[in-house]
Amino acid sequence: MDEIKLYTIIIFTENKPGVLYRIADMFLKRKINIESLTVSEIESQEMSRFTIRVKGDHLAVEKITKQLYKIIEVVKVLEKTDEALVFKELALIKVATSNAEKMRGVEDIVRMAKAEIVAVGSTYLVIEKAGSEEDIDSLYALLKPFGIKEYVRSGRIAILK
Amino acid sequence: MKKMTGSQAVMESLLQEGVDTIFGYPGGAIMPVYNALYDYRDKIRHILVRHEQGAGHAAEGYARMTGKPGVALVTSGPGATNLVTAIADAMLDSVPMVCITGQVLASLLGSDAFQEADVVGITTPITKWNYQITKASEIPEVFAKAFHIAGTGRPGPVLLDITKNAQIEMMEFSYKKAPQIVGYQPNTAPNDRQIAIAAQLLNNAERPFMLIGHGVLIAKAEKAVKEIAEKAGIPVGSTLLGLSALPADHPLFVGMLGMHGNYGPNVLTNQADVILAVGMRFDDRVTGRLSDYAKQAKIIHIDIDPAELNKNVLSDVPIVADAKEALTALVAKIKKNAHKKWVEQFRAFDKEEFEKVIRHETHPEEGEITMAEAVAMLSKKTKGEAVVVSDVGQHQMIAARYYKPEKTDSYITSGGLGTMGFALPAAIGAKVAAPEREVIAIIGDGSFQMNIQELATLAQDDIAVKIIILNNNYLGMVRQWQQLFFDKRYSFVDLKNPDFVAVSRGFYVDAEKANKREQLSKALDRLLASTKPALLEIVVKKEGNIFPMVPTGASVEEVRLE
Ligand SMILES: Cc1ncc(C[n+]2csc(CCOP(=O)(O)OP(=O)(O)O)c2C)c(N)n1
Ligand SMILES: [Mg+2]
Numbered sequence A: 001m002d003e004i005k006l007y008t009i010i011i012f013t014e015n016k017p018g019v020l021y022r023i024a025d026m027f028l029k030r031k032i033n034i035e036s037l038t039v040s041e042i043e044s045q046e047m048s049r050f051t052i053r054v055k056g057d058h059l060a061v062e063k064i065t066k067q068l069y070k071i072i073e074v075v076k077v078l079e080k081t082d083e084a085l086v087f088k089e090l091a092l093i094k095v096a097t098s099n100a101e102k103m104r105g106v107e108d109i110v111r112m113a114k115a116e117i118v119a120v121g122s123t124y125l126v127i128e129k130a131g132s133e134e135d136i137d138s139l140y141a142l143l144k145p146f147g148i149k150e151y152v153r154s155g156r157i158a159i160l161k
Numbered sequence B: 001m002k003k004m005t006g007s008q009a010v011m012e013s014l015l016q017e018g019v020d021t022i023f024g025y026p027g028g029a030i031m032p033v034y035n036a037l038y039d040y041r042d043k044i045r046h047i048l049v050r051h052e053q054g055a056g057h058a059a060e061g062y063a064r065m066t067g068k069p070g071v072a073l074v075t076s077g078p079g080a081t082n083l084v085t086a087i088a089d090a091m092l093d094s095v096p097m098v099c100i101t102g103q104v105l106a107s108l109l110g111s112d113a114f115q116e117a118d119v120v121g122i123t124t125p126i127t128k129w130n131y132q133i134t135k136a137s138e139i140p141e142v143f144a145k146a147f148h149i150a151g152t153g154r155p156g157p158v159l160l161d162i163t164k165n166a167q168i169e170m171m172e173f174s175y176k177k178a179p180q181i182v183g184y185q186p187n188t189a190p191n192d193r194q195i196a197i198a199a200q201l202l203n204n205a206e207r208p209f210m211l212i213g214h215g216v217l218i219a220k221a222e223k224a225v226k227e228i229a230e231k232a233g234i235p236v237g238s239t240l241l242g243l244s245a246l247p248a249d250h251p252l253f254v255g256m257l258g259m260h261g262n263y264g265p266n267v268l269t270n271q272a273d274v275i276l277a278v279g280m281r282f283d284d285r286v287t288g289r290l291s292d293y294a295k296q297a298k299i300i301h302i303d304i305d306p307a308e309l310n311k312n313v314l315s316d317v318p319i320v321a322d323a324k325e326a327l328t329a330l331v332a333k334i335k336k337n338a339h340k341k342w343v344e345q346f347r348a349f350d351k352e353e354f355e356k357v358i359r360h361e362t363h364p365e366e367g368e369i370t371m372a373e374a375v376a377m378l379s380k381k382t383k384g385e386a387v388v389v390s391d392v393g394q395h396q397m398i399a400a401r402y403y404k405p406e407k408t409d410s411y412i413t414s415g416g417l418g419t420m421g422f423a424l425p426a427a428i429g430a431k432v433a434a435p436e437r438e439v440i441a442i443i444g445d446g447s448f449q450m451n452i453q454e455l456a457t458l459a460q461d462d463i464a465v466k467i468i469i470l471n472n473n474y475l476g477m478v479r480q481w482q483q484l485f486f487d488k489r490y491s492f493v494d495l496k497n498p499d500f501v502a503v504s505r506g507f508y509v510d511a512e513k514a515n516k517r518e519q520l521s522k523a524l525d526r527l528l529a530s531t532k533p534a535l536l537e538i539v540v541k542k543e544g545n546i547f548p549m550v551p552t553g554a555s556v557e558e559v560r561l562e
Helices: A019-029 A058-068 A100-112 A133-146 B006-016 B028-039 B052-066 B078-092 B119-126 B136-151 B164-168 B192-204 B214-218 B222-232 B263-269 B323-333 B340-362 B371-381 B394-402 B423-433 B452-461 B476-485 B500-506 B517-529
Strands: A004-014 A034-041 A047-057 A074-080 A085-096 A116-120 A124-131 A148-153 A157-160 B002-005 B021-024 B045-048 B070-074 B097-103 B129-133 B157-163 B170-173 B208-212 B236-238 B253-256 B274-278 B298-303 B317-320 B387-390 B411-413 B439-444 B466-471 B510-514 B534-539
Touching (some): A004 A019, A004 A058, A004 A157, A019 A034, A019 A047, A019 A058, A100 A116, A124 A133, B002 B006, B006 B028, B006 B170, B021 B052, B021 B423, B028 B070, B028 B164, B045 B423, B052 B070, B052 B097, B052 B452, B070 B078, B078 B097, B078 B119, B097 B136, B097 B164, B119 B157, B129 B136, B192 B274, B192 B298, B192 B323, B208 B222, B214 B222, B214 B323, B253 B263, B253 B340, B340 B371, B371 B466, B371 B517, B387 B394, B387 B423, B394 B411, B394 B476, B423 B452, B466 B500, B466 B517, B500 B510, B500 B534
Parallel strands (some): B021 B045, B021 B070, B129 B157, B208 B236, B208 B274, B274 B298, B298 B317, B387 B439, B439 B466
Antiparallel strands (some): A004 A047, A004 A074, A034 A047, A085 A124, A116 A124, B002 B170
C-alpha cells in the first residue's frame, strides 16, 4: 500500500445535466470519500470545472482518474498533490461576542491571522478567511473558545502552477 | 427537412443506424413509438418478448453475433426496471446495446406520476451513457450519439429515456451519424514505441504465453491472434468470453483460463516469462489470488479501455489500442520462433487433466448421464460449428470446457455478471441475428426457470433455437460449493422442478426427455434435425462436480483436479 495523502482532482466536463451525479457515483463505487468539492463554470460557457479533494493512496487516485474518463461528458482530468498547485479555500465564521472584551480578543486574532471582519452584529462578528485548509483550521481553533455560532467553508479552488 | 412526430423520428433514426431488428414490450409511456412502429413493421422486425429482461438479453445475443448494437424497446417504470439486469450484464461484458425506454410527460417528471421511475438515475452506474430526451427535436442528434457511443471504443449499453410528449411533438428530421463528442474519442491506434518494446520482449521470451479475451472477438482480431501465435510459436489460453476466437483444435490453443479453466494454462501462467494479454481484463475469476498471479512474468497488456490497464494486474507494457490494430502492428515486428518444449509442458498437463478428469467425465462407463458426456457428444455431432449459448452454473462451465468450437463467435454466455436466465433470450437474439447458424442454448434446470416465459417468444416467431436442459435437479454450482466449502450443508439448492417437457409443449415448443445413456445420441440427432424450435431435457448426474477448480482466494497454481 502506498502512503495515504490528500489529492486534488480537477475535472473539466461538458456542462450537461447529471454530470455531478455521474462523478459522485464514480467515487461512491470505489469507496473514496470526498473531502471537499467545488463546481464552477469556466471560461468557455459550455464547460464546468470540478475541484475535488480526496484522501487516498496514489494507485487508488490514479485508478479513479482513469475511470472518470469513462464518463462521456468528462473532457480532462488532472490529479495533483499540493506542491503542484496554488490553492485556496474560503471560510465564513460567525463568532459570539457577548461583551467588548471578547470582541477585542476576536479582533486581535483576526488581525494576527490576516482574516477580515465582514459583518458586525450586537452579539457576533462574522469573519472571512481565505487561505489553505490548515490556515482555516487553525483560525477556527483559535476562535472556538469564544463560541462559534455558525461556520461554513467553500471547498477548495485550485490552479496549476 | 421532413416534418414528423418524435416517434417517427425514433423510427427514422433506427433506420439511419441500420437497425433491422428490435426486441421489445409495449406499455403506456411508449405507445406513441409503438404506434409509429406499426407503420415501419416491414422495415424493422420487432420481436415481442414476454418479459423485458428477455428483450435485454435478446438484444445482447443479437449484438454478440453481429457486432452491431442490439436494440431493446420498453415502457416506463416497471418496463424499464425489468430491463436493469440485462443492462448490467451488457455493461460487464462490453456488449453494445441501445435501450429505449418510455417516460412520463416531461411536465409530470418528479411528481411520482403513474409508472414514473428515475430510470436515468437507476441506470447511470450500469450504462456507458444515458440520456433523457424531453423534446422531439433532440431525437436525431441523441440517437446518433447513442449508437456511436454504444458501438465504438469499448462497447457497452446506452439508455435513452424518452418522455411521452417528445414522442408526440412534431419536429424536423435530419440525421448525422457518428457525431463528434469532445470527451469521447477512443484511441484505437497503438503507440509505436510500446509495440516495439512488446515485440522485443516477445522476441527474447523463452516461455511466452498469450491470454485472449472478449476484446479479441469484439475487435475481430481472431486472425491476428492466430498469426502472432503461429509466427512466434506462442501458446494461447482464453478467458470464458474469449472462447471460440481460436479454433479449439488449433495446435497452439491450450484451453481456458481461470476458476474452472484447464489445468495447464492455470499452472503455467505462473511459469511464463512474458505474458501477452489481449482484450481481457484480469477478472478475479481468471487471476485467483492476485498477490500470487504471474509475478515472474513481464506483462504486455493490450486493451482499448485505458482504465483496464494497471487496474488489477500491473503491466510492464500497457498498450491502449484496438486489439486488431495492435496485433497487426505487432505481428510485423516479431520474429519467427517455436517454443516446442514450452508448448509440450502444456500438453503434459493436458494429459494429466484428461486422465484425472476428462476421461471419466466424457466417457463414464456406468451410472447416470454426465453433463460433460452430453456436451462432448453435441460437440462431435455439430462438428463444433454451432453457436452455443449457455446459462450460468455448472452446465455453463461444462459447455465452455467440452464444447469445442471451430468457428468464431460460437460461445455466448453471461461472463461478468453471471446472470441466470441469460441463455434462452440471448439465444433468441443470436438466432435472429444469424439464422443460418445452428444456435443451441445449454441451460440448467434452475436457470431455465428464470426466463422460461421466453419459450412463448420462440413459438410465436418460430425461431429455431434448440434448447438443451441439463437437469441435475439442483442449483448445482451452489451445491458444489456447499459440498466443498460448507461441509455439505445443502442449504436450499434442491429443486422440485416442473415437467419441462410438458411445460415446453404447453408453450407449443416440441420437447422430449432423455434420462438413459442409450437414448442420448438419438435424442440429440432428433433435436439437431428439427427445423423448428425444440427442447431436449437431459437428466444428468445429480451430484456431479466441476474440476479443475481454483478455489476462491487460491492462487492459479493451486488449481485442484479433485
Ligand atoms: C440471477 C442469479 N441468481 C443467483 C445466482 C447464483 N447462482 C450461480 S449458479 C447457480 C445455480 C444454477 O443452477 P442451474 O441453472 O440448475 O445450473 P447447474 O449449476 O445446476 O448446472 C446459482 C443459484 C446467479 N448466478 N444468478
Ligand atoms: Mg441444475
